[in-house]
Amino acid sequence: GAGVSQSPSNKVTEKGKDVELRCDPISGHTALYWYRQSLGQGLEFLIYFQGNSAPDKSGLPSDRFSAERTGGSVSTLTIQRTQQEDSAVYLCASSLLIDISYEQYFGPGTRLTVT
């Protein structure tokens, strides 16, 4: 079946602009995660959704970052007033349930470059 998809695959934006990153999880997966991967570093957890609810937003780097999920499916990560330090690969993952014992399936990521 279809895996996790993300769009766009690449995004170049000017400093100060807003961007929206989209994630389509595997159908039926109630848990959805957003991560940020900077060059030479491991994944940084940003936020997770259980259904449409995001119980823990403490991983978001600043108030310029927000995320939502609708219909228990598609999620968007929005970065307002982008800064150069936001340049990274943003990864989305989904799992059947919100528990570490359930495998997280990852999308290919969106590479964001802020110029």
Place this chain on the structure above:
Amino acid sequence: AQSVTQPDIHITVSEGASLELRCNYSYGATPYLFWYVQSPGQGLQLLLKYFSGDTLVQGIKGFEAEFKRSQSSFNLRKPSVHWSDAAEYFCAVGADDSNYQLIWGAGTKLIIKP
């Protein structure tokens, strides 16, 4: 704070040679441990995981890993690498105050020499 250390940023091995990628973690209790692989242009894929039981775990693509509590290590091994194994490998541990969050190492890039 919890941490995961992958000491080798890059490793180069010849095709057909054996491989060991190192992973050390800090954790207070019995950890949940994972190895993921990220191939160019593809999403991260789970290779194997350890939750409990036999400390030697088998994964996909011929990989295995051994949990050594005394050394706080979870090293990944493969007896004979193939050119298709060239990728970046990430070790991760379940956060001790969360039932969903993973703490990730910085990754090891595996380069295969023909």
